[in-house]
Amino acid sequence: xxxxxxxxxxxxxxxxxxxxxxxxxxxxxxxxxxxxxxxxxxxxxxxxxxxxxxxxxxxxxxxxxxxxxxxxxxxxxxxxxxxxxxxxxxxxxxxxxxxxxxxxxxxxxxxxxxxxxxxxxxxxxxxxxxx
Amino acid sequence: xxxxxxxxxxxxxxxxxxxxxxxxxxxxxxxx
Numbered sequence: 001x002x003x004x005x006x007x008x009x010x011x012x013x014x015x016x017x018x019x020x021x022x023x024x025x026x027x028x029x030x031x032x033x034x035x036x037x038x039x040x041x042x043x044x045x046x047x048x049x050x051x052x053x054x055x056x057x058x059x060x061x062x063x064x065x066x067x068x069x070x071x072x073x074x075x076x077x078x079x080x081x082x083x084x085x086x087x088x089x090x091x092x093x094x095x096x097x098x099x100x101x102x103x104x105x106x107x108x109x110x111x112x113x114x115x116x117x118x119x120x121x122x123x124x125x126x127x128x129x130x131x
Numbered sequence: 132x133x134x135x136x137x138x139x140x141x142x143x144x145x146x147x148x149x150x151x152x153x154x155x156x157x158x159x160x161x162x163x
Binding site for chain 2 (some may be wrong): 002007008009028031032051
């Protein structure tokens with residue numbers, strides 16, 4: 001489902017969803033709860049990656065861990081050179097941990113982030129899981 | 132696949148809930 005709201009046609013929608021800048025893209029779950037917000041233009045691959053991150057986030061927030069891991073893995077694999085990739089890598093590890101309760105899932109993604117995305121904040125967040 | 136854009140957020144929210152589908156909302160100020 002996709003909705004477009006133009007500032008001149010539907011200013012009330014902007015107020016309702018606290019949108020102060022365009023373009024802004026929101027992803028809501030089926031219950032209408034905002035799960036992702038992207039403010040500002042993005043090139044095609046970055047935009048697609050962020051949309052798929054939103055769907056992964058919905059699965060994660062609904063505690064659908066297997067589905068979340070699958071979606072985060074897809075983002076990391078399909079868009080390895082985007083800003084979404086290190087975040088997706090982090091959350092695939094968290095999702096895996098939620099399924100298995102095995103801490104090695106976290107240390108594995110920490111190693112992966114250190115190797116592939118050393119300068120990212122997600123590598124820093126995962127650094128506590130390094131051996 | 133072409134996106135079918137709706138302009139009624141409340142109708143889209145209701146449809147999303149009825150069909151258990153997520154909703155994308157694009158807020159724009161671009162010239163028509």
